Amino acid sequence: MIREIVKKGDPILTKRCHPVTKFDKRLAALLDDMAETLEESGGVGLAAPQVGICRRVVVVINGEDELIELVNPEIVSTSGEQTGMEGCLSLPGEFGEVTRPMVVRVKAQDRDGEWFEVEDEGLTARCFCHELDHLEGHMFDELCDRLYTGEELDEMAQEEEDE
Numbered sequence: 001m002i003r004e005i006v007k008k009g010d011p012i013l014t015k016r017c018h019p020v021t022k023f024d025k026r027l028a029a030l031l032d033d034m035a036e037t038l039e040e041s042g043g044v045g046l047a048a049p050q051v052g053i054c055r056r057v058v059v060v061i062n063g064e065d066e067l068i069e070l071v072n073p074e075i076v077s078t079s080g081e082q083t084g085m086e087g088c089l090s091l092p093g094e095f096g097e098v099t100r101p102m103v104v105r106v107k108a109q110d111r112d113g114e115w116f117e118v119e120d121e122g123l124t125a126r127c128f129c130h131e132l133d134h135l136e137g138h139m140f141d142e143l144c145d146r147l148y149t150g151e152e153l154d155e156m157a158q159e160e161e162d163e
Contacts, residue, residue, distance in 0.1 A: 001032075001033045001036065002033070002036055002037050002040050003033050003034070003037045003051040003052070004051070004052070005037065005041065005046075005050055005051060005089045005090060006049065006050055006051065006052050006090055007090050007091070007092070008090055008091050008139065008141075010052075010090075012049045012052055012054055013049055013050070013090060013134070013137065013139060014137045015049065015054055015137050016135070016136055016137050017047075017048065017049055017054050017055055017056045017057075017134075017135045017136075017137075018054055018055055018056065019055075019056050019072050020055050020056055020057060020071050020072055020109070023071075023109070023111065023112055023113035027057070027071070027111060028111050030048065030051075030053060030055070030057060031057065031059065031069050031071075031111050033051070034046050034048065034051060034057065034059045035059050035067055035069075037051060038059055038061065038067075041089050043089045044060065044061045044123065044124075044127050045058065045059065045060045045061070045127040045128075045130060045131040046058070046059050046089065046131070047131045047132075047134035047135055048135075049134050049135070049137075050089060050090050050134060056071065056072045056073065056135050057069075057070070057071050058070040058073055058108075058128075058131040058132065058134075058135065060124060060127045060128060060131060061127075062120055062124045063120070063122065063123065063124055068118060069110060069111055070106060070108035070109075070118075070128075070131075071108055071109040071110065071111065071113075072108060072109050073106050073107070073108035073128075073132055073135070074106065074107055074108070074132075075104055075105070075106055075128065075129070075132060076105050076106065076107045076117065077104075077105040077119075078101035078103065078104050078105070078125075079101060079102065079103045080101060080102025080103050080121075081099060081100075081101060081102055082099070082100055082101070082102045082122065082125075082126065083097060083098070083099040083100075084097065084098070084100075084126065085097055085098075085148075085153065086098045086126065086130060086140045086144075087140075088130070088139060088140055088141075090139065091139065091140075091141060091147075093149060093150055094141070094147045094148070094149065095147065095148045095149075095150070095153055096140060096141055096143070096144030096145075096146065096147045096148065097144060097145070098126075098130075098140055098143045098144060099143075100125065100126045100129045100130075101125055101129065102121055102122070102125060103119065103120070103121045103125055104119065104120065104121075104124075104125035104128045104129060105117060105118070105119040106118050106119070106128050106132075
């Protein structure tokens with residue numbers, strides 16, 4: 001089921017999410033719905049508070065187009081640095097430049113409660129950080145000097161091409 005994505009201004013986006021303690025059909029349904037909602041939205045990551053659920057659950061699509069389900073995730077290590085544009089499904093049409101680690105390793109549980117670790121770099125590492133921030137009640141716009149519209153990004157890209 002496609003769920004409605006909560007937009008900035010909704011108080012749930014500022015709350016610290018609760019850990020998942022029951023690994024049951026409700027959790028499986030939430031993960032399935034989040035995967036469907038993410039696919040429909042065209043995004044690369046989605047956190048449970050973005051669909052109105054104050055739980056520590058995240059789905060991310062990696063560079064190989066694989067879905068990674070993260071329950072009760074925590075970052076265990078990072079290295080390097082990258083700076084680039086980010087957007088957010090809860091802040092449609094707005095983008096900002098954010099510096100994040102280049103490589104991120106996350107420890108999490110799967111839908112059955114089994115612990116595992118996953119490490120990735122580049123966009124997926126950025127996505128891990130972005131989505132885990134949501135679980136703490138934070139959004140990427142808190143890390144930006146300013147936000148850009150899609151039109152401004154298009155203009156900036158055009159200027160780069162013209163140079």
